[in-house]
Amino acid sequence: MVKKYFGSDRREFLRFTCRHPLQYSVLKPQRRKSRLLAFIKGVSKNLSASGMLFTTHAKEAPKLMSLLAFELDYRAVIICQEIENRALIINDKLLGKVMRVEDNKDGSFGVGVAFITKSDNLPEDIKELAM
Numbered sequence: 001m002v003k004k005y006f007g008s009d010r011r012e013f014l015r016f017t018c019r020h021p022l023q024y025s026v027l028k029p030q031r032r033k034s035r036l037l038a039f040i041k042g043v044s045k046n047l048s049a050s051g052m053l054f055t056t057h058a059k060e061a062p063k064l065m066s067l068l069a070f071e072l073d074y075r076a077v078i079i080c081q082e083i084e085n086r087a088l089i090i091n092d093k094l095l096g097k098v099m100r101v102e103d104n105k106d107g108s109f110g111v112g113v114a115f116i117t118k119s120d121n122l123p124e125d126i127k128e129l130a131m
Helices: 080-086 124-129
Strands: 002-004 016-018 021-028 040-047 051-056 067-071 093-103 109-115
Touching (some): 051 093
Antiparallel strands (some): 093 109
């Protein structure tokens, strides 16, 4: 079910309540080549053309400013065209940067992610990693 989010906000794009399962992996830069860690499960809470909020029961929360690669069926939501127009999608993986992490005090974490845009400058090893 997709609903508009009506909280007080100063965002450029509307957020939609959107609860869909997802998987993400942290991109770990290494000396010469980056690599994906194992995929971790989560559930989206809300989604916009510029980012999303999701929850995860991972043992550790992703670190602020870390890069994540998402396996998310973003095409199933109403704003898919806006996401496809702006966000960097490589081999069906949506790339995002962690901007906020909250401990939900129930064994889960809330994670706010800003999608990497097509105009963002990324190192070649990150681009190759998602392929």
